[in-house]
Amino acid sequence: MLTQYHIEILLNALGHHFSPRALSAITYANIHQDRLLGLFWHDEFHFDNNAFAKSYAYIEDQRALTISSLQKDDAPSAWAAFGRFLHTAQDFYAHSNYITLWLSRFDDSSQNKAERRDGQTLPAPSEVDAVDPSLLNHPDLCSGKVYYPFELLYFWPPTKNFSLQWLPPDSHAWMNLDSPEQGFKFDYAMQAATKRTVIEFEKTTVGFSEAVCQLFLDK
Numbered sequence: 001m002l003t004q005y006h007i008e009i010l011l012n013a014l015g016h017h018f019s020p021r022a023l024s025a026i027t028y029a030n031i032h033q034d035r036l037l038g039l040f041w042h043d044e045f046h047f048d049n050n051a052f053a054k055s056y057a058y059i060e061d062q063r064a065l066t067i068s069s070l071q072k073d074d075a076p077s078a079w080a081a082f083g084r085f086l087h088t089a090q091d092f093y094a095h096s097n098y099i100t101l102w103l104s105r106f107d108d109s110s111q112n113k114a115e116r117r118d119g120q121t122l123p124a125p126s127e128v129d130a131v132d133p134s135l136l137n138h139p140d141l142c143s144g145k146v147y148y149p150f151e152l153l154y155f156w157p158p159t160k161n162f163s164l165q166w167l168p169p170d171s172h173a174w175m176n177l178d179s180p181e182q183g184f185k186f187d188y189a190m191q192a193a194t195k196r197t198v199i200e201f202e203k204t205t206v207g208f209s210e211a212v213c214q215l216f217l218d219k
Ligand SMILES: [Zn+2]
Pocket: 001, 033, 034, 045, 046, 087, 091
């Protein structure tokens, strides 16, 4: 997802939980995952290239680091680790076909037909289920493959359309829901990523003592 949408998701999902200082540290670490060195050779940061197992392992490693940092009274390290793995969890909805699979339950032809939404055949984006077990384990679940060098041309506006002519349908360029430019499914990806962020927050903080909670939320 583009930086501004990661920020929007964090604000909507966590803004009322954390102090401004904590939220800004979480946000910085989150969007820093999309730095140039974080984009290359780090499929696990973004659920790219079908790196599902590596991405799930990365989330759990960073969650463990969040908790162990709090045990050492190191809130800044906890916020950074938390922000990093939330980026991965949010990118899942932008880089995999989870949203397409969820929508296909309601309308087999929903693949490219935004107008179906106006025809009220599809539920509203706010109704999306972010963690449907049958979809998380669906045999057709996949994420966009990054085909170099053409994928690089996709990120530069003057060569974007040129690159799309050469990239296959299973590429990141064709599959991503990184911005509203990708069509109506982006709204579902945003809603799902926001719900998932709340779920990850609850999963991480379950069992925290009042003192650890105070340290983490900085309140
Ligand atoms: Zn990313």
